[in-house]
Amino acid sequence: MIRERFDINAEDGKMVAQIARRSHTMSAPYCWEKMQALAFLYTMIPVINRYNSTPEKRIEGYKRHWELFNTTPTVSGFITGLAASMEKQAAEDPDFDTASINAVKTSLMGPFAGIGDSIFQSTWRVISIGIGIGLAQQGNILGPILFLLIYNIPAAFVRFVGPYVGFGLGSKFMESAAENGILGFITKAASIVGLMTVGAMTSTMVNLKIAWVFNMNGAEQSIQSMLDTIFPNLLPLLLVLGCFKLLNKNVKPTVLIFSLMIIGILLHVVGIL
C-alpha cells in the first residue's frame, strides 16, 4: 500500500525493499575515516547494478558511494532511497550531473542526523526507558520488554518507510524540506518534548536525600522533610544542573562519575546522606 501511495511500480518496489533491508546495517561497518561509507556502498550496490550494465559505469557508481557519510541509522533510509532515485535519473538522462548525487547526500546527512538524534536517540528513547524502568527496578522482566516494544514500533516503521518516501518524493522535495525549515521545526519540537521528559525524570529518578537529622530544643527536625515542603526534589535538580555546568566546562563524564561515587560514599560514611 505504501508503494501505491508514492507511485512506485512493482519492480522498483522490490529494489526499494532491498534498500530498506540493507540500510539497517548503516552503522555496522563504521570506521573513523569514512564513517558509514561502506554500509552506504553496500546499500547502493543493487541499485547501481540494476541501472548500469557496463562494468566501467558500475565501478564509477561504486566509487561515488564510497565516500564519507554519517547520519542516524534509523532515518538513513530517507537518504538511501533518495540516492537511489537520483541514480535512476542519472541512468535515464545522460546529461545528468552525477556529482549532484553526492552533493545532495552530503547536504542532507546533517539535517537528518539532527532530526534522527533529537527524535529517536534523545527523546523517544528516554520516554520509552522512562516507561519501562519503573517495572524493571522491581526486577520485573516486563520492564525491558515494554522498553523494546515502545521504542521499536515507531522506529521500525520509520526504518522501513524511509526508503519509500525518499525514492518516491525524490530530491526536489527533500531539498525544499531542508530549506523551508520544516526539518528545523521537527528538531525543535523533539527537543521541547525531550527536555520536558528529562526534567520529569530528574525529579523522579535521581535519588538524593539528606539523612541528617538535627536536634532543636529536644525536638528532632529532619532537613529533608523541611526541604520537601518548600521545594520537593530540589536536591536532585541542583545536582543535575551542577553536573550539566561541569560538563559544559569540559569536565569529562568519567571524572564526574568517579567523583560523585567517592563523594556519595564519603557523605554516607559521615552520615549526611
Next chain:
Amino acid sequence: MTEALLVGLTVIVLEFVETWFSYPMTTRPLVVGTAIGIVLGDVATGVMVGAELELVFMGVMAIGGTVPPDACSGTAVGAAYAIILGKGVEVAFALAIPASMVCQMLLVPLISLRSLWSPVVDRLIEKGNYKALERLVPLVSLTMFIFKGLICGAAVLIGSDAMNAFIETLPTVLIDGMGVASGMLAAVGFALLLKMMWTKKLCVYFFLGFIMAAYCNMPLMAIAICGIILVIIFYFEGSFAKRVTNNVSVQKDEEELFND
C-alpha cells in the same frame, strides 16, 4: 568457564542485532542486564542491575562519531558479577563503571583498526567485484563484536575470584555508600542528555517538566503527551504555519527562529 562463554556470546549477539538492525536498543544496559540475567539464570537480578545502570548510562550515546564509555560491556560484566557473586545491585554498580571505561579504551583502537580494510575496499571497487564487497561488510563489522565479546568473557573468567575476595574485605558501610552514590549517578546521565538538547530559548521546558513531576506528581507519559500538545499548539498558533506558506518573504526571520 561456561559463565564466561555465555556472557561473551550474549554480548556478541546483542551487538550484532544492534548494528545490523539499525539500533533497536539491544545494547542499552536495561536490555543487556536482562539478557545476562536470562543466560545466567537469575532474571530478576539482571533486570534490576540493568535498570540501575541504565539511569547512569542514559545520556551516554554514540552521537556524531564519538566514543562514550561502553555501556554494553560494562553492564554485561557488572551484571555477570552481581549474579555469580550474589552480592546485589550495589556491587554490580561499582564494577560496571570501571569495566565500561576499560572497554572504551580498548574500543577506540579497535575501530581504528577497521581503517585497515579501506585499501581492500578500494581494490575491490577498482575490480568491480561487488560480490566480494558484499561479503566484506559482515566481516568488517564482526571484527569488533568478537573482540568485545572476548573482553567481556575474559573479564568474567579472570575477575570472579579476585573480585569476590576483594568485596569480602569491604566494610558494609562502604557498600551502602555505593548504593547511595548509585542514586546520584543518574544525574550524570541526565546532565549529558541536557548537554545535547539545552539551548537558552528552550531550557524553560526542562523546568516545566520538572515542576509537573515534582509538584503535580504527574506520570512520565502524561508529561510527554503534554509536551506533544504544546508543540502542536506552537505549530498552529505560532508563526510557523504562516512562515511556511510564504517562506520567500520571511526567510530572514525564519533563520533567526531556527538559529538556536
